[in-house]
Amino acid sequence: MRDKKVCIIILAYTVLMIAISLVGNNFLLDMVVLTGLWAFAAQAWNIAGGYSGQFSLGHCAFFGIGAYTSSILYCNTGLSPWVGMLIGGVIAAIVAAVYSGICNKLKGHFFALATLALGQIMYIASVQLTSITKGSVGINIPFKPGFLNMIFNSRATYAYIILTFVLLLTLFTYFIQKSKYGYFLYAIRDNERAAISLGVRGLQLKMGSFAVSAFFTAIAGTFYAQYILFIDPDSLLVLFLAVQMAIIAIIGGTGSYLGPLLGSVILIPLSMLLRAKINFVSGLDNLIYGLILMAVVLFLPDGLLPFILKIFKNRTGKKAMEKYPKGELNLDAKV
């Protein structure tokens, strides 16, 4: 472990794990689990959306495939969700690779529209295939605690598991970003034709990154199903879910392994607190999501991460902030 950043990530993980073992509050634990889950899902979205520039609005489809595959296998055949999770991931990856291959020529807005259609098709399919998915009624997963069943009495166990998932995915993304594949993906995102003309395998890498992204999104889906113990089309396969993954990654900062983590740490506790404390106004949390998203897109197109790093690390950034102390910093000057 000569890599300093990896050491810091693992240290942060260890501190968090110890902190969780000291927390007894159920609301706080719930917050940790959901923050971890959404950090994981946004990190997975980021592999496609942030690195290779495939802005997907259909990732709810993969989330749904993961949740439904493991739950159906578990409820009908008793197969452990740990295995079901991998099967769901592989199915989602195959669907994603094929779909990304089909939509290879679509760019930007059109790719977003095509993925939106994929999510909607999955929604309708899950409502209509009542013999398999039980339709709109949803599937109740029986509560039988046990490690093999991936169901636990204590929320702390869920928190340990999801944080470990987040750690592994973050390290995975970090090493991808550092490897030549990271540079290939950035090249494709910034100028696909130029990248291909220089020998980058555009189609394979786009299909690959979309498949990897879908694989991890499906794993997040399984974890969600095992945590909530109830799945139905309206909670899994809606556009908002896909949008939420994207929002978290974009607000944190796309194209970096820390961006989705930051986005999730800011947004999920905020929305949970809003929902818990101001529960007489429904919709307030989503309103704030939308406002933050618009503000970030308009004023900090690279997300909050570069902005925060600039304030804390970069001396020129610090000076600029001192020069314009009362929010007069002209942030969109470079646009």
Place this chain on the structure above:
Amino acid sequence: MFLQNLVNGIFVGAMYGLTASGLSLIFGVLNIVNFAHGEFIMIGMYITYFAGALLGVNPILSVLISVPVMLILGVLVERFLINRIINSSDMAQIFLTVGLGLVLSNLALIFIGGNYYSVRVGYATESLKLGSLLIGKASFLTFIVTVITFIVVSMMLKYTFIGKAIRATSQDRTTAQLMGVNTGFIYTVAFGLGMVLVAISAALLTIMFPVYPNIGNHFVVICFVIVVLGGLGSLPGALVGGVIVGVIEILCGYYFSMGWKDVVPFLVLIICLLVRPQGIFGTRT
């Protein structure tokens, strides 16, 4: 029965086409897919509903209120939001309008609430008999209004100076600018005109559908399918695409199953994106 379904499909489809035309116009000129389109439809429907409920205005006549309101809203949104990202990355363009949609639908949820409201008009359940065909009075009325709107807007785009400027900007913004067209102003006009079309179509939709904060999601995906099918930016394309989607939907609902008919527009969308991404009336750029 086939003929009856066909006619129903055309009527529903023409209305879908009008709903999608604003989206198409905005894309054609500004090159931005407005993901908040559904939420603008929702606002238009609420205006029509409240005009009827509080002032007793007929849904069709409510456009006298909703058109100016939506026009002003459109101009403000374009000036203060869309204008700033017109040259930004795809990501900024997609997610600014996604964020705007979230804000609008949740504002409606907070201030108006999640209840379903619907307008009652006497003629909604009556129908005309034309030979063996039965035509709902409401759908006949919406069809007439749709056709008139399409003709007026097409004439405007074709013959007036501002219409010509809009078409020029949509074909080639740089050249239009070189020819002395104030493209910044045209963007605002086009967005405002798109909102006017949304206001008219929303007034018609209110006759047949209840309004609630998330109603936009129901229409917006159909609108996306229609504009991709007809060609993004093409007004006649929106009408033709709308009719095609309407007919396919009604026929599939009748011959296959009601539940699966909603999948068909998406399959059409995917096939269309693959085979002819520029749409029926679109031109390749």
